[in-house]
Amino acid sequence: MKTKLPILIILLSQACQSQGPAPSERPWSARTAASFVRQHPDSIAYPDEIRGARWTYEQGLMLEALRRVGERMGDSSLFTYIRRDIDRFVGQDGSIRTYELESYNLDNVAPGRILLYLKSRTGDPKYAAAAQLLRRQLKEQPRTRGGGFWHKQIYPYQMWLDGIFMAEPFYAQYAADAGEIAAFDDIAHQIITIEEKTRDEKTGLLYHGWDESRAQRWSDAKTGRSPNFWGRAMGWYVMGLVDVLDSFPKTHPRRKEIIATLQRLAEAVSHFQDAESGLWYQVVDKAGKEGNYLEASASCMFAYALAKGTRMGYLDSTYRAVAEKAFDGILKQFVTVDDDGIVRLHQTCQVAGLGGDPYRDGSYEYYIGEPRRTNDFKGMGPFIFAALELER
Numbered sequence: 336m337k338t339k340l341p342i343l344i345i346l347l348s349q350a351c352q353s354q355g356p357a358p359s360e361r362p363w364s365a366r367t368a369a370s371f372v373r374q375h376p377d378s379i380a381y382p383d384e385i386r387g388a389r390w391t392y393e394q395g396l397m398l399e400a401l402r403r404v405g406e407r408m409g410d411s412s413l414f415t416y417i418r419r420d421i422d423r424f425v426g427q428d429g430s431i432r433t434y435e436l437e438s439y440n441l442d443n444v445a446p447g448r449i450l451l452y453l454k455s456r457t458g459d460p461k462y463a464a465a466a467q468l469l470r471r472q473l474k475e476q477p478r479t480r481g482g483g484f485w486h487k488q489i490y491p492y493q494m495w496l497d498g499i500f501m502a503e504p505f506y507a508q509y510a511a512d513a514g515e516i517a518a519f520d521d522i523a524h525q526i527i528t529i530e531e532k533t534r535d536e537k538t539g540l541l542y543h544g545w546d547e548s549r550a551q552r553w554s555d556a557k558t559g560r561s562p563n564f565w566g567r568a569m570g571w572y573v574m575g576l577v578d579v580l581d582s583f584p585k586t587h588p589r590r591k592e593i594i595a596t597l598q599r600l601a602e603a604v605s606h607f608q609d610a611e612s613g614l615w616y617q618v619v620d621k622a623g624k625e626g627n628y629l630e631a632s633a634s635c636m637f638a639y640a641l642a643k644g645t646r647m648g649y650l651d652s653t654y655r656a657v658a659e660k661a662f663d664g665i666l667k668q669f670v671t672v673d674d675d676g677i678v679r680l681h682q683t684c685q686v687a688g689l690g691g692d693p694y695r696d697g698s699y700e701y702y703i704g705e706p707r708r709t710n711d712f713k714g715m716g717p718f719i720f721a722a723l724e725l726e727r
Contacts, residue, residue: 374710390446396445421449429460438487448504473506491548500574561697567633597640608660612668614665638725643724
């Protein structure tokens with residue numbers, strides 16, 4: 336007999352709130368997960384979105400965060416929540432509602448990690464079939480002449496830093512499970528290629544995107560690079576690195592190159608950490624410039640990646656202090672808790688991209704002019720990731 340939806344919501348909310356210490360005494364990861372479930376009891380979508388819940392990277396990001404909290408805290412209610420959300424999209428034949436293979440959008444690969452998790456936990460073949468559909472996308476994904484994935488079909492010849500987090504952790508986990516040893520050559524190639532194309536030799540920072548064709552107005556005529564260092568773009572990239580290494584073979588000859596890439600970016604990013612707050616600016620290298628602001632999602636992403644990187648031994652232990660200072664700043668500057676226990680994370684850039692219609696030129700004015708949102712999933716997910724790492 337199926338549980339009626341209102342009853343399930345009540346049980347999930349009670350389970351998240353009743354286990355262990357009082358809410359104010361519980362770890363931030365658990366408090367935030369419980370808060371999120373209370374705010375989104377039946378779907379992962381923003382209240383002001385007309386389209387409603389869709390198969391998106393933001394959904395995958397939040398489900399991955401909840402998965403980690405559930406496993407760390409032994410909270411089975413979060414597994415129930417995760418499975419129920421995915422089951423709204425995945426059919427018995429492995430089809431995925433609202434997903435379009437032909438869009439070749441790397442963002443849509445991100446929820447694939449949860450499919451592999453559910454496949455492992457339940458043995459239900461529909462999750463394996465859905466994961467195979469995403470793997471098929473990567474096999475067919477359009478590429479640059481050098482073999483780099485286009486970010487989307489509608490962005491031809493373009494690689495964006497975001498795509499590394501969206502595709503590579505799933506790609507690596509799928510390859511490890513399926514024994515696709517050759518796939519790791521491709522995964523390493525994606526990671527290393529985009530660093531080579533976007534890395535600034537002077538600062539060590541990475542530009543948001545690269546256009547092989549030089550057709551975009553935002554691309555430099557000589558280098559193909561976009562013109563600014565957007566915090567969250569580097570955040571996606573560095574989170575992708577520390578997560579992909581979980582599944583990347585220790586004996587693979589290019590594993591050391593991926594770790595070296597992480598080390599280079601960790602050093603560069605740490606150099607631009609705001610000394611007073613411990614946080615990072617929306618446009619990372621332009622602290623103090625009019626309109627720039629300390630941004631939540633990038634700060635959470637960097638805190639997470641630096642903390643995990645030190646725990647796993649990829650980074651020098653001194654980076655732990657950098658992550659701790661960042662997380663302390665996040666709590667002081669960005670986090671509030673309502674009287675009813677709802678955790679709120681403020682100052683997250685709502686969205687930023689390149690090209691499209693209306694056209695996004697990648698200018699400084701563009702990045703600082705994009706709207707900011709409270710409890711944006713792109714901030715909430717990495718906040719939970721960072722909390723889990725720094726609560727260890």
